[in-house]
Amino acid sequence: MRRVSRTLTSACYGTAMTDAAIPSYRRSARTDFRMWLLLVFGAIFFWAGSVIDPEKNCSDDGRECAPWLVPLAQAFGALVGLGAALNMLANPNRGSFVDPATGDLVWWQRRIGKAGGDEGRIHPSRIATIRITRQDESEDMVSLYDLEGERLFFFDAEVIAWPYERWAERMAARWPHIAVEVVE
Numbered sequence: 410m411r412r413v414s415r416t417l418t419s420a421c422y423g424t425a426m427t428d429a430a431i432p433s434y435r436r437s438a439r440t441d442f443r444m445w446l447l448l449v450f451g452a453i454f455f456w457a458g459s460v461i462d463p464e465k466n467c468s469d470d471g472r473e474c475a476p477w478l479v480p481l482a483q484a485f486g487a488l489v490g491l492g493a494a495l496n497m498l499a500n501p502n503r504g505s506f507v508d509p510a511t512g513d514l515v516w517w518q519r520r521i522g523k524a525g526g527d528e529g530r531i532h533p534s535r536i537a538t539i540r541i542t543r544q545d546e547s548e549d550m551v552s553l554y555d556l557e558g559e560r561l562f563f564f565d566a567e568v569i570a571w572p573y574e575r576w577a578e579r580m581a582a583r584w585p586h587i588a589v590e591v592v593e
Contacts, residue, residue, distance in 0.1 A: 431579050434570045435504035438496045448497070451490025458483020501526065505568045507533075514580075516568040527563040531555060533584040539577040540590040549573055 438444045458479050467474035503526075505516035513530045520526030535555050542550040551573050553564040569576045577589045 430583060431507050431576070432570065433504065433506035434568065435502060435506075436567075437502040438500050444493050444497050447493035448490055451486045451488070451493060454482050454486025455490055456486070458486060503567050505564075516564050518563050518567055529561055529563050531561060533580065533587065536580070536584065536587050538588045538590055539580060540592060541573050541577060542592045551577075 461479050463476035463479040466476055466479055499521050501519045501521050503516075503518040503520070505514065507513070508515050508530075511532070513532050514536070515528070515530045517526050517528035520528070531553075536553060537556045537558065538554040540552045540554065542552070544550060548566055551564070551566040551569065553561045555561060566573060574589075574591065581587045581589050
């Protein structure tokens with residue numbers, strides 16, 4: 410595993426950097442394409458289980474016959490589709506922004522309505538490192554560390570906009586003491 414570490418300075422962005430350069434980010438279950446894909450996936454399995462006759466779901470010679478798979482696929486589709494629909498109905502949201510009143514970086518996950526969900530807050534002067542870990546098979550991992558080296562809870566790739574490196578560069582440009590680590 411190769412580690413690339415660099416600290417960006419505000420000189421690369423000019424001196425007139427403001428908090429407005431770090432955009433707010435908010436995403437909800439209803440605007441997340443993954444929920445829509447799960448809903449469609451569940452609907453297709455449910456529909457297929459409804460139209461396929463389990464008794465006719467056998468090979469011509471009768472050796473390969475598993476009529477129990479059809480209702481199982483239908484139940485699986487109903488479960489996945491219902492889960493996605495209920496999640497979209499509850500509409501949990503996640504995101505982050507820089508609070509203009511305090512200057513704090515604020516982030517949250519699983520917030521439903523007025524309920525707080527999982528949230529965190531830190532002033533950028535207390536952030537030491539933003540680490541982006543590249544992963545081959547899944548989405549990159551993003552972690553935020555304070556000056557004591559502690560990883561901050563509930564902060565991950567879900568609460569910032571992609572591309573993550575651009576967001577990290579903007580934070581480091583605004584607060585030059587923040588180190589951005591990209592672990593390959």
